[in-house]
Amino acid sequence: MDDTPANHHNDDLTALLAEVAHQTSNGVVITDTQRRVRWVNGAFEQLTGFRLGEIHGRRPGEFLTGPDTDTAIRQAVESGTGFDKDILAYRRNGTTLWLRAVCNPISPGTSGNGGFMAVLIDVTQRKELERRLKITSSVFERSQDAIIISDADNRIIDVNPAFTSITGYTREEAIGNNPNMLSSGRQGPEFYRSLWRALHEQNFWRGEIWNRRKSGEEYPEFLSITRVQLDEPGEHYYVASFSDITALKNHAEELERAAHYDDLTGLPNRQLMVTRLKREMDHSDLSQQPLAVCYLDLDGFKAINNQVGQGLGDRALVTIANRLRLAVRSDDTVARVGGDEFVLLLRNVDDERVYQRILNAVRQPLSVGPTTANITGSMGITVYPNDSSDGERLVRHADQALYSAKEKGRNNYHFFDPTLDENLQQRRQQITELARAIREDEFELHYQPQLQLRDSAVIGVEALVRWQHPDKGLLAPGQFLPYIEGSHLEERFGQWVLRHALAQQAEWSKAGLPLGMSINISAAHLLAPGFSRFLGRYLTDHPGLDPALITLEILESTALDDMQRASQVIHECRDLGVQIALDDFGTGFSSLSYFRSLPVDVIKIDKSFILRMLEDDSDRAIVESVIYMAQRFNRTVLAEGVETDRHGEVLATLGCDQIQGFGVARPMPAEKTAQWVRQWQARNPLTVPAFVQGSQ
Numbered sequence: 001m002d003d004t005p006a007n008h009h010n011d012d013l014t015a016l017l018a019e020v021a022h023q024t025s026n027g028v029v030i031t032d033t034q035r036r037v038r039w040v041n042g043a044f045e046q047l048t049g050f051r052l053g054e055i056h057g058r059r060p061g062e063f064l065t066g067p068d069t070d071t072a073i074r075q076a077v078e079s080g081t082g083f084d085k086d087i088l089a090y091r092r093n094g095t096t097l098w099l100r101a102v103c104n105p106i107s108p109g110t111s112g113n114g115g116f117m118a119v120l121i122d123v124t125q126r127k128e129l130e131r132r133l134k135i136t137s138s139v140f141e142r143s144q145d146a147i148i149i150s151d152a153d154n155r156i157i158d159v160n161p162a163f164t165s166i167t168g169y170t171r172e173e174a175i176g177n178n179p180n181m182l183s184s185g186r187q188g189p190e191f192y193r194s195l196w197r198a199l200h201e202q203n204f205w206r207g208e209i210w211n212r213r214k215s216g217e218e219y220p221e222f223l224s225i226t227r228v229q230l231d232e233p234g235e236h237y238y239v240a241s242f243s244d245i246t247a248l249k250n251h252a253e254e255l256e257r258a259a260h261y262d263d264l265t266g267l268p269n270r271q272l273m274v275t276r277l278k279r280e281m282d283h284s285d286l287s288q289q290p291l292a293v294c295y296l297d298l299d300g301f302k303a304i305n306n307q308v309g310q311g312l313g314d315r316a317l318v319t320i321a322n323r324l325r326l327a328v329r330s331d332d333t334v335a336r337v338g339g340d341e342f343v344l345l346l347r348n349v350d351d352e353r354v355y356q357r358i359l360n361a362v363r364q365p366l367s368v369g370p371t372t373a374n375i376t377g378s379m380g381i382t383v384y385p386n387d388s389s390d391g392e393r394l395v396r397h398a399d400q401a402l403y404s405a406k407e408k409g410r411n412n413y414h415f416f417d418p419t420l421d422e423n424l425q426q427r428r429q430q431i432t433e434l435a436r437a438i439r440e441d442e443f444e445l446h447y448q449p450q451l452q453l454r455d456s457a458v459i460g461v462e463a464l465v466r467w468q469h470p471d472k473g474l475l476a477p478g479q480f481l482p483y484i485e486g487s488h489l490e491e492r493f494g495q496w497v498l499r500h501a502l503a504q505q506a507e508w509s510k511a512g513l514p515l516g517m518s519i520n521i522s523a524a525h526l527l528a529p530g531f532s533r534f535l536g537r538y539l540t541d542h543p544g545l546d547p548a549l550i551t552l553e554i555l556e557s558t559a560l561d562d563m564q565r566a567s568q569v570i571h572e573c574r575d576l577g578v579q580i581a582l583d584d585f586g587t588g589f590s591s592l593s594y595f596r597s598l599p600v601d602v603i604k605i606d607k608s609f610i611l612r613m614l615e616d617d618s619d620r621a622i623v624e625s626v627i628y629m630a631q632r633f634n635r636t637v638l639a640e641g642v643e644t645d646r647h648g649e650v651l652a653t654l655g656c657d658q659i660q661g662f663g664v665a666r667p668m669p670a671e672k673t674a675q676w677v678r679q680w681q682a683r684n685p686l687t688v689p690a691f692v693q694g695s696q
Contacts, residue, residue: 027099027120030106035059038115047099047122049092060118065089081105082116086123098127148240154178157237166221166244168214179240182211184218195225199238203227208245220245262336264314265321273335273343277391280333280345284384287348291384294344294355295398296324298362299376299410301340316366320375327361343395344379355379355413356486363411363527364565374529378405382416389418409488411524430483438489438496442468445500446667449677450518450638450660453652458677460516460549462660463501464667485522494525499538502550504670506542513674518551518581526554527565532572539576547577551602555583570599581638585626603630607641607661614646627654 021028027044031037036057045051048064055063065087082104089099103118140147146163150156159174167174167182174181187209198205206224213219223242230236260272268276277293284291298320305313317340324334324342333345346354362377380401382394389397397416405414408431437443447461467475484493498519505517525531539547552573554566570580581602605626613620623639630637639651642661651659665676 024119026122028117029060029120030115030117031060032115035061035116044120047091047097047120048089063090086127089120097122097124099123143241145241145243148174148179148238150179150238150240152236154238166213166219166242167211173214182213184210184212186210186218199225199227203229209242211242220249265318265336267321267325267342268333268335270335270337270343273333273337273345274391276333276335277345277394280347281384281391281394283347289348290386292344292346292349292355292381293384293394293398294346294358294379294381294413295395295402296342296344296358296362296377296379297402297406298340299378299406301375304373304375305340316373316375319366320362323361323364324358327358343398355381359411359413360523376411378402378408378410379413380405380416381413382418387416387418408486412486412488427483430480431487431489434480434484434487434489434493437467437469438492442470443493443496443500444468444669445497445504446669447504447673448660448667449665449673449680450516450658451664452658453648453656458515458680459658460518460551461673461677462518462553462667463497463504463520465497486524490522490524491528494522494528495534498525498535502538502542502545505549506545507670508674509544509546511674513677514546514549515677516549516551518553520553520555520583523555526552526569531569532576535573535578536576548579550578551581552578553581553583553604554600567599574599574601600635602636602638602658604638604640605656607639610639610641610647610651610661611643614650620650623651623656624654627656631655 021041024041025043027047028041029037029044030039036059037052037055040050040052040055050063082102084100084102087099087101089097091097100121100123101118102121103116106115106117140160143160143162146166147160148156148163149158156174156177156179159169159171163174164170169181195205195207204224204226207222208220209223210218210220221242222245223240225238225240228237228239257266260269260275261267262269280291283289301313301316304316308316317336321334321336321342324344328334328344328346331347333343335343335345337343344358349355359377359379362375366373366375380398380403382389382397382401384394387394387397397418401414401416405412407428408414444466445463446466447463449458450460450462451457452459465477465481467480469475484490498521501517501519505515508515539545539550554570574580579601580599581604582600583604584606585603603626605623609619609622613623627637636657637655638658638660639647639656640660642648642651642659643663645663647661647663648659668676
């Protein structure tokens with residue numbers, strides 16, 4: 001027996017390694033060259049439940065892992081190399097566990113002689129964690145709900161594909177941002193304070209919220225947020241998941257629509273209108289803003305419906321309902337409460353032109369089968385809280401006012417006066433008196449000259465109406481025109497002015513004084529059925545008149561209220577040879593589109609800009625801009641309100657074509673106008689300031 005120090009050292013080392021094999025928590029198995037078990041340690045027996053005595057001489061693949069693993073061991077034995085892999089093993093009781101097997105030859109380089117030793121590490125928990133992570137990752141990636149993961153500072157660290165599908169933001173665009181990048185602004189600060197309070201106190205919040213997509217579209221979502229606390233103190237994350245519930249909302253709205261909306265027009269029905277009226281009255285009380293309750297009825301619609309049939313009548317109602325919906329603001333209400341009756345709830349109306357705009361929307365030409373109908377509406381209005389009645393009485397009062405509006409004629413509105421409605425009686429009296437004045441020919445036209453700047457020549461006059469009242473004397477337009485506007489007299493009055501102005505122009509022409517004649521045409525008159533036909537008849541009555549010397553002045557707001565129809569009528573008038581002027585330009589919602597699309601010949605700059613242009617740089621800039629654009633669009637420019645020679649000089653340098661105003665002459669009767677023109681022509685002024693001298 002060799003008793004050298006080296007041998008003692010080897011024995012000690014072998015004993016030490018054997019002790020390590022016994023003490024380690026990892027399983028150890030040693031096989032011979034035929035892969036038969038020679039030895040296992042205690043940890044192996046604890047891991048697998050197999051004792052050495054029952055598996056000695058057996059191959060691990062027969063009882064532990066199955067043939068696939070045994071094959072791997074065999075290949076390692078044959079090649080003389082080991083392997084390192086995770087294997088699924090079976091305990092003696094049939095349960096499974098995952099083992100990390102590190103198998104190496106006992107004597108490297110002497111394949112087939114020394115056998116193999118495998119160290120088995122229990123990785124079951126790691127495998128379970130990996131499986132759960134894989135499932136979680138799959139859920140994260142494939143979930144139809146959007147998922148956001150953010151850090152303790154609420155900065156996004158990851159989002160799933162559904163997030164991109166719902167919001168439009170890519171993962172790269174989202175990471176690093178705060179989730180408030182999706183905020184629609186609909187929820188106020190108190191809402192978010194409550195949300196964060198729930199997260200801090202309960203680690204969870206769930207609710208409905210409105211957010212905004214990358215495209216700007218707002219959408220409803222159902223949102224859940226969980227605060228995930230990690231083992232490390234103070235370290236946590238937020239996991240938010242949400243789904244787009246637009247479809248659910250739409251379905252709920254469909255159910256609501258069936259109960260609260262009119263089947264034909266889609267407008268709120270009477271039941272919903274009553275509910276909204278109560279809400280709007282509460283809003284009026286809180287905001288201290290008035291609420292207009294309007295009752296609108298279509299004039300003579302029942303007769304039209306009987307004539308064309310219910311099918312075409314229903315189509316007409318749908319068209320009118322859509323027009324009414326577009327004529328009001330989004331927070332106003334238009335409800336259909338009867339066959340051809342509508343109730344409108346309008347917040348904070350501070351301009352009565354809103355009501356006329358609604359009536360104008362109704363009166364646009366309407367295709368009904370093979371014909372075109374001109375349907376008008378009448379409207380009664382009461383204003384809460386001036387009328388402090390309850391909701392039911394407010395609607396009843398608006399209905400009462402409707403009948404007063406119908407007394408005025410078609411296309412009118414009337415306010416209910418809760419005190420006594422003295423204004424109605426006064427207006428009725430004034431309308432009656434004005435109707436008599438038209439019959440008795442009490443109106444007369446005065447004329448204000450217009451000059452051409454380049455040579456100071458008189459190019460024509462503008463006809464301006466006055467009322468020679470039998471008791472009150474000569475009345476200016478502001479004292480009676482407001483009563484005519486919007487009444488059933490408006491068209492008749494306009495015809496009177498047009499007929500008498502053309503007659504006076506013809507008389508001057510026969511007397512050797514061919515003057516241009518500018519005639520103001522109201523919106524109702526211009527858009528009345530057959531306007532161009534009546535104009536043609538008047539021209540036929542005066543064959544000596546040159547139509548090119550006739551200019552119809554139309555307020556800018558007239559064209560804007562109904563661009564398409566106004567443009568059509570203007571084309572018809574221009575086909576007769578007359579010119580068209582756009583009056584008071586700059587006071588409405590003018591834009592380049594009107595220069596380009598309206599078939600007008602003359603642009604009249606409103607006098608409010610001319611009067612202040614010498615002192616106000618802004619007004620001067622407006623005047624310069626209008627003149628420049630008119631020149632670019634080949635339109636003649638006439639400036640109203642010229643009162644001094646300085647106005648004339650500045651306008652001449654700016655390139656203005658024509659002027660009128662008190663600085664030229666005040667409006668005067670026909671006989672004085674002819675005398676003034678002849679005197680002016682005799683003086684033959686050659687300079688711009690001459691018009692001032694001529695007016696003195």
